[in-house]
Amino acid sequence: MKQLLLIILFVMNQSLFAQQPKKSATLSINGKTIYYEVYGQGEPLILLHGYSLSSASWHDYIADFSDSYELYLIDLTGHGKSAPFSEQLSIRNVAKDLSKLLESLKLDQINAIGFSFGGDVLYQLALLKPDLITSMITIGAVGTWDINDFPQYLEVYTYDQKEKFPWLQNAHASDKHVRGILDQFQYYTVRLSNEEISQIQAEVMIIIGDDDEGMDLKEVARMKEFLPSSDIWILPDVAHGAHEGENKAEFLKKAKKFLSKQ
Numbered sequence: 426m427k428q429l430l431l432i433i434l435f436v437m438n439q440s441l442f443a444q445q446p447k448k449s450a451t452l453s454i455n456g457k458t459i460y461y462e463v464y465g466q467g468e469p470l471i472l473l474h475g476y477s478l479s480s481a482s483w484h485d486y487i488a489d490f491s492d493s494y495e496l497y498l499i500d501l502t503g504h505g506k507s508a509p510f511s512e513q514l515s516i517r518n519v520a521k522d523l524s525k526l527l528e529s530l531k532l533d534q535i536n537a538i539g540f541s542f543g544g545d546v547l548y549q550l551a552l553l554k555p556d557l558i559t560s561m562i563t564i565g566a567v568g569t570w571d572i573n574d575f576p577q578y579l580e581v582y583t584y585d586q587k588e589k590f591p592w593l594q595n596a597h598a599s600d601k602h603v604r605g606i607l608d609q610f611q612y613y614t615v616r617l618s619n620e621e622i623s624q625i626q627a628e629v630m631i632i633i634g635d636d637d638e639g640m641d642l643k644e645v646a647r648m649k650e651f652l653p654s655s656d657i658w659i660l661p662d663v664a665h666g667a668h669e670g671e672n673k674a675e676f677l678k679k680a681k682k683f684l685s686k687q
Contacts, residue, residue, distance in 0.1 A: 444484060444487060444488075446462035446463055446464050446498075447463055447464060447465075448462070448463040449461070449462040449463070451506065451507070452526060452529055454522050454525045454526050454529065455521065455522050455525055457502065457507070457508040457511065457522065458507055458508045459499065459500065459501075459502065459507045459508075459522060459523075459526050460480070460499070460500040460505060460506035460507045461480070461497055461498065461499045461500070461526065461530075462480060462497070462498045463495065463496065463497055463498075464487050464491045464495070464496040464498070465487070465490065465491025465492065465493075465494055465495050465496045466491075466494075466495055467492075467493050467494045467495050468493075468494055468495065468535075468536060469494070469495050469497060469532050469534070469535045469536065470490055470494035470495065470496050470497070470535070470536045470537065470538070470684070471497045471499065471527075471535050471536070471537040471538070471539075472486065472490075472496060472497070472498050472499070472537075472538050472539075472543075473499060473501060473523075473537065473538070473539035473540065473542075473543025473544070473546060473547060474500075474501065474504065474505075474540060474542070474543050475540045475541035475542045475543060475565075476541060476542035476606070476610070476613065477504075477582075477590070477592075477593060477596070477606050477607075477610075478504070478540075478542075478592070478596055479500050479504050479505030479506070479596040479597060480498035480499055480500045480505055481498075481505065481596060482540075482596070483498050484498075486677075489677050490681075493681070493685075494536070494684075497530070497532075497535075499523065499526065501519055501522075501523065501542070501543065501546060502518070502519045502522045502523075503519075503602065503605055503606060503609065504596070504597065504602065504606065505596060505597055505598065505602075506598050509597075509598075509599065509601045509602040509604075509605040510602075510605035510606065510608075510609050511605075513609065513612050514609035514610075514612040514613060515612070516542075516545050516546060516549055516613070516614075516615040517549050517615070519546050519549075520546045520547075520549035520550045520553055521553065523546060523550055524550055524553050524554055524557075527557070533556075533557065534556070534557065534558075534559055535557060535558055535559065536558070536559055536560045536561065536684050537550075537558055537560075537561040537562070538561070538562045538563075538564070538680065539561070539562070539563050539564070539566060540563075540564045540565060540566070540666070540668065541564065541565045541566050541665065542566070542613075543563075543566070544563030544564060544565065544566025544567075544568070545563075545566045545568055545570060545615050547561050547563055547566075548563070548566070548567075548568030548615075548617055548625070549568070549615070551625045551626070551627050552621055552624060552625065555624070555625075555626045556626065558626075558627035559627060559628065560627060560628040560629075560630075560683065560684050560686075561627050561628070561629055561630070562629075562630045562631075562632065562680055562683060562684070563629070563630075563631055563632070564632045564633075564666075564667050564668050564676075565632070565633065565634070565637055565639070565640060565665045565666070565667060566631075567617075567631060567633075567640070567644045567645055567647075567648050568615065568616075568617040568622070568648070569615060569616045569617050569644050569647075570613070570614070570615055570639070571613075571614045571615075571616070572610060572611060572612075572613040572614060573614065575639065578610070579610065579611055582607055582610055583607055584603070584604050584607045584608060587603055587607065593606070593607075619647070619651050622647070622648060622651035622652050623651045623652065625652055628654065628655075628656075628683075628686075629648075629652060629654075629655040629656070630655065630656040630657075630658065630679075630680075630683045631645060631648060631655060631656070631657045631658070632658045632660070632667050632668065632676070632679075633645055633657070633658070633659050633660070633667060634659075634660045634662075634663030634664050634665060634666075634667040635659050635660065635661055635662070635663065636662055636663055636664045637663070637664050637665045637667070638664070638665075639665060640665075642659075645657060645659070656683060658679060660672060668680075
């Protein structure tokens, strides 16, 4: 029994060690601080989180990608250990902050995966720096989304009701972050024109759950029309986090195949 316990503790320690970043730092970017972590070896792969989440939401995927890629987990503007929001939310400006961060890290060509908010930021980044992204995967995002189409979200996601969302306190460095994220949600609006979609040079894979109430399948079809080289994977009976839970294994399989074809 004692020997079994020692084996379990050894495995746990190895797992914990594997999760430690080889680098973590905060950089001053466009007058604010942005936090990031680096894991693994290989070509750069950027992992971007959803709105109100943080880079920690990707920790369960580190072991799956770090054997083939140098992973960059980034707390986007206003989130996690980056500085809280100090100005009105603009997806374009968040992408500009990300662009500047990658420039500071001397990353001139990357692969990327973005969930929800992170996906919307990636589309803007692809327009800002057309040659930067080789391949990108977006989950629950097509680069066009308007909070005004979902007034019920604004009624629920408020600072006064923050206790309903316990992950907020765990994901972010301070209560000021939480207030900023919830207060700025009302300004979440972004749209790609047909011309902008056609200008995206990166290879794109779009992953959507067909039960994702925040996604309009007409917008998915518009992406396919004006970005004909894109791959689209629509999962039946799946909601917003199409890469999570029982879908994780299939997501990893498809994501690795898509990214490696470059």
